Amino acid sequence: MKSSQKTVTLRDVANYSGVSYQTVSRVVNNHANVSEKTRRRVLKSIEELNYRPNRAARSLVTSRSDTIALISFGTTFYGPGQMVSNIMQNAKKNGFRVLPSSLQQLGYKDVKAAIDELHELLIDGIIMIAPVVTDFMSEIGELAGDIPFIQIDVKAKPGIASVVIEQAHGSKLAVEHLIDLGHRQIAEISGPLNWYDAIMRHQSWVDTMEHHGLLHQMSVEGNWSAQSGYEAVQALLDGGAEFTGLVVANDQMALGAIAALNERGFRIPEDVSVVGFDDMPESAYFLPPLTTVHQDFEALGAQAVEYLVSLIRNPNTPIHQRVLYPQLIVRNSTISIR
Amino acid sequence: MKSSQKTVTLRDVANYSGVSYQTVSRVVNNHANVSEKTRRRVLKSIEELNYRPNRAARSLVTSRSDTIALISFGTTFYGPGQMVSNIMQNAKKNGFRVLPSSLQQLGYKDVKAAIDELHELLIDGIIMIAPVVTDFMSEIGELAGDIPFIQIDVKAKPGIASVVIEQAHGSKLAVEHLIDLGHRQIAEISGPLNWYDAIMRHQSWVDTMEHHGLLHQMSVEGNWSAQSGYEAVQALLDGGAEFTGLVVANDQMALGAIAALNERGFRIPEDVSVVGFDDMPESAYFLPPLTTVHQDFEALGAQAVEYLVSLIRNPNTPIHQRVLYPQLIVRNSTISIR
DNA sequence: TCGGAGTTGTCAATCGTTTGTTGGTGAGCG
DNA sequence: CGCTCACCAACAAACGATTGACAACTCCGA
Numbered sequence: 177m178k179s180s181q182k183t184v185t186l187r188d189v190a191n192y193s194g195v196s197y198q199t200v201s202r203v204v205n206n207h208a209n210v211s212e213k214t215r216r217r218v219l220k221s222i223e224e225l226n227y228r229p230n231r232a233a234r235s236l237v238t239s240r241s242d243t244i245a246l247i248s249f250g251t252t253f254y255g256p257g258q259m260v261s262n263i264m265q266n267a268k269k270n271g272f273r274v275l276p277s278s279l280q281q282l283g284y285k286d287v288k289a290a291i292d293e294l295h296e297l298l299i300d301g302i303i304m305i306a307p308v309v310t311d312f313m314s315e316i317g318e319l320a321g322d323i324p325f326i327q328i329d330v331k332a333k334p335g336i337a338s339v340v341i342e343q344a345h346g347s348k349l350a351v352e353h354l355i356d357l358g359h360r361q362i363a364e365i366s367g368p369l370n371w372y373d374a375i376m377r378h379q380s381w382v383d384t385m386e387h388h389g390l391l392h393q394m395s396v397e398g399n400w401s402a403q404s405g406y407e408a409v410q411a412l413l414d415g416g417a418e419f420t421g422l423v424v425a426n427d428q429m430a431l432g433a434i435a436a437l438n439e440r441g442f443r444i445p446e447d448v449s450v451v452g453f454d455d456m457p458e459s460a461y462f463l464p465p466l467t468t469v470h471q472d473f474e475a476l477g478a479q480a481v482e483y484l485v486s487l488i489r490n491p492n493t494p495i496h497q498r499v500l501y502p503q504l505i506v507r508n509s510t511i512s513i514r
Numbered sequence: 515m516k517s518s519q520k521t522v523t524l525r526d527v528a529n530y531s532g533v534s535y536q537t538v539s540r541v542v543n544n545h546a547n548v549s550e551k552t553r554r555r556v557l558k559s560i561e562e563l564n565y566r567p568n569r570a571a572r573s574l575v576t577s578r579s580d581t582i583a584l585i586s587f588g589t590t591f592y593g594p595g596q597m598v599s600n601i602m603q604n605a606k607k608n609g610f611r612v613l614p615s616s617l618q619q620l621g622y623k624d625v626k627a628a629i630d631e632l633h634e635l636l637i638d639g640i641i642m643i644a645p646v647v648t649d650f651m652s653e654i655g656e657l658a659g660d661i662p663f664i665q666i667d668v669k670a671k672p673g674i675a676s677v678v679i680e681q682a683h684g685s686k687l688a689v690e691h692l693i694d695l696g697h698r699q700i701a702e703i704s705g706p707l708n709w710y711d712a713i714m715r716h717q718s719w720v721d722t723m724e725h726h727g728l729l730h731q732m733s734v735e736g737n738w739s740a741q742s743g744y745e746a747v748q749a750l751l752d753g754g755a756e757f758t759g760l761v762v763a764n765d766q767m768a769l770g771a772i773a774a775l776n777e778r779g780f781r782i783p784e785d786v787s788v789v790g791f792d793d794m795p796e797s798a799y800f801l802p803p804l805t806t807v808h809q810d811f812e813a814l815g816a817q818a819v820e821y822l823v824s825l826i827r828n829p830n831t832p833i834h835q836r837v838l839y840p841q842l843i844v845r846n847s848t849i850s851i852r
Numbered sequence: 853t854c855g856g857a858g859t860t861g862t863c864a865a866t867c868g869t870t871t872g873t874t875g876g877t878g879a880g881c882g
Numbered sequence: 883c884g885c886t887c888a889c890c891a892a893c894a895a896a897c898g899a900t901t902g903a904c905a906a907c908t909c910c911g912a
Binding site: 228229230231232233235236241251252257261264265268273274275276277278280292295296297298401402403405406428431432434435438457458460461462463465 | 599618766
């Protein structure tokens with residue numbers, strides 16, 4: 177079976193099966209008005225000639241690409257990484273390819289360059305994961321122009337379609353869990369405070385503590401990495417902080433925090449109860465297994481894609497926000513001190 | 515600044531700047547024989563009209579797409595995930611987009627469908643991460659046809675370009691480290707034995723043990739997850755295995771293994787020395803910090819892209835294998851028992 | 853003033869599709 | 883038996899670029 181290297185086109189299939197090339201096109205695109213007999217014959221020819229439609233030619237005339245773009249940032253972290261992979265899967269199910277463009281910087285220029293490229297490629301829709309605070313959020317929607325556009329993981333703004341997980345709620349669950357267990361001195365390791373998630377979790381810690389009449393001085397900022405969690409605990413202890421409860425803005429920092437606490441002679445959970453955030457699969461095997469806040473990234477991905485697709489297929493789908501709620505998973509890193 | 519929604523074409527730019535559209539094309543594609551003055555004028559017009567070349571039209575005539583495809587499998591694991599992200603970065607540096615197609619299954623049909631699609635898209639090159647043993651590896655090169663193609667992370671086969679990390683060497687480092695520390699009873703938790711990496715690490719454990727005249731009965735197969743590491747240790751202990759050293763085929767399983775060992779009353783490293791594989795950033799914050807084998811995924815990604823790009827630009831670049839070597843990182847999960 | 857090099861313009865073909873309109877065939881009905 | 887209509891297939895015009903051949907113009911120095 178030596179397949180000729182020359183590319184097979186619609187016309188070749190047409191000649192081979194004795195119909196016009198328009199008819200072949202109709203068959204390929206599942207148009208009506210083609211008799212079953214002809215259809216079968218054409219399909220057979222396609223098979224035999226190993227015909228592959230040229231997507232560039234199709235895109236050229238339709239101005240579509242069956243592709244959605246995923247502009248992302250910080251995908252090496254667990255959360256964003258999960259979002260990416262779930263979005264890919266769901267897009268595929270919906271018949272779209274995904275073209276990721278991962279930004280190293282989150283400046284206006286970078287975003288503009290990325291979106292310009294997407295225009296050139298006739299991208300059908302854009303999902304943007306921009307978890308970091310910027311001052312040009314509103315301009316982004318403008319850059320996208322007529323390309324359907326949704327944001328993920330960003331404080332919902334009116335006028336921009338988005339799917340988010342309610343971070344404040346998750347943080348509240350974590351803090352109140354500790355309070356319920358009798359803790360009064362609760363420290364926090366926050367994420368980098370230019371990330372929306374980090375800000376909201378932090379603020380919610382503050383609010384919840386206040387609401388229960390507790391002090392909220394003991395907070396250190398990390399950068400999501402295990403190492404920064406480790407260092408944050410050092411900083412807390414060196415600063416003289418005394419606490420029996422510790423909420424940490426993600427599981428990886430919690431891992432580092434626990435390592436540091438151990439090193440300083442604190443037992444978990446007897447001396448300090450620790451709550452994480454994310455519920456990575458590994459967290460159940462920390463020492464001790466980590467109490468944490470579970471985020472449903474699968475649902476997030478599914479919702480994002482579903483929403484975007486409906487925006488693509490029906491441009492006057494109403495713009496709104498979809499909000500998902502996280503859930504507390506209690507394991508052994510927290511204990512009652514009543 | 516109300517930008518007209520109509521698409522701006524080469525001709526529009528030509529009219530606007532008072533030159534012919536060929537000249538504009540020459541400018542856009544950096545052709546010679548365009549005076550500096552004209553070039554500048556055209557570039558200015560492009561800027562002002564916000565002209566964006568239509569990639570589909572360009573691809574149609576050039577049969578190129580400036581895009582390389584990344585066929586992958588199992589990207590939720592640390593290793594493959596790292597490869598993907600490093601490849602993306604390096605591709606970008608080389609002026610290529612990356613189109614990932616993540617397979618859920620690794621059957622012939624799935625791979626064929628994926629590669630067919632890539633032909634349709636006029637992809638310039640393919641990098642394939644297929645870490646699982648299949649019986650149709652040789653056919654894959656055939657499927658790719660004239661598209662430059664390289665494999666990663668696969669036992670090097672003559673005739674197929676590839677970039678790999680020498681797994682056997684890594685495993686040998688791990689085992690001999692334990693032997694050097696005086697361990698004689700060394701158990702193993704392997705990866706799933708239909709993965710090349712897993713097979714090679716396992717075989718190397720067997721070989722190294724044999725080479726030192728040691729028994730190699732104590733081995734359990736995991737599936738890369740922390741949970742499976744946890745269960746593997748249970749299985750070992752329940753099976754009556756007695757060991758002072760444990761090599762684990764990746765860090766996540768090592769985490770689970772350590773959790774299980776703790777539960778059963780074994781102290782790490784006093785009672786059991788544990789060595790992992792991968793050197794994830796978190797591993798330094800395990801309890802205790804994990805001795806493990808570092809793989810340089812960054813170099814892997816860079817090499818893969820560089821090699822593929824040279825294959826694209828110069829089709830008679832010789833086909834060969836590039837082999838990278840892992841490195842042992844000693845931390846506190848291993849100790850001498852002499 | 854002429855020749856030649858360097859630029860720019862004209863003309864045309866081509867890439868492989870999609871899609872609205874038109875022409876042709878056969879069946880159904882009166 | 884003839885007309886209408888439904889259905890099918892063919893015609894033709896885009897879509898927006900690249901690329902080559904060649905003509906025309908400018909500008910310079912000889």
